[in-house]
Amino acid sequence: MSVPPEREQPSTYFVQDRANQSEFERLQVQDQMVTSKMGGILPEQPEPEKLRRVLDVGCGTGGWLLETARTYPTIETLIGVDVSAKMLEFAREQAQQQGVGTRVEFTQMDALRMLEFPTGYFSLVNARFSLSYLRTWDWPKFVSELARVTRAGA
Ligand SMILES: C[S@@+](CC[C@H](N)C(=O)[O-])C[C@H]1O[C@@H](n2cnc3c(N)ncnc32)[C@H](O)[C@@H]1O
Secondary structure (H helix, E strand, O other), X not given: OOOOHHHOOOOOOOOOOOOOHHXXXXXXXXXXXXXXXXXXXXXXXXXXXXXXXXXXXXXXXXXXXXXXXXXXXXXOEEEEEEOOHHHHXXXXXXXXXXXXXXXXXEEEOOOOOOXXXXXXXXXXXXXXXXXXOOOHHHHHHHXXXXXXXXXXXX
């Protein structure tokens, strides 16, 4: 499903102008700082090389997903979803430049709705800074959708 351009704004995301070059730069700096302070991309995972399919919800410029693809060539498919077409265009260019375009896909999707993936499809789902667009009452459905598309014990 693609999101019609007229729906891109207004959005619940607290940054309304997402097509702005300085917003892409701000997100890239923020991504690198946060990943570094987290202790890496997957610091809690004992065996990241065993993951097969990874989803990043609200992927923004794709920094986390692209670094995951570069670091773990054994992960077969990495999918980033975001509501913003401009953000995804930028992320796709980065994937091509970084030589991971065959394993990484960026797809337009509204995470406030049902995620358009089968139940148990992913080994791991990542969602950072979701508080920037989720309202208090959106969280239960959002978390249950993330759990639905994640394979138990993967
Ligand atoms: C602060 S950025 C976080 C980017 C990335 N997760 C990171 O950690 O660097 C939030 C992202 O959520 C996206 N977003 C906002 N509302 C959304 C929605 N309803 N569904 C999916 N993505 C959304 C925005 O377009 C933006 O790219």
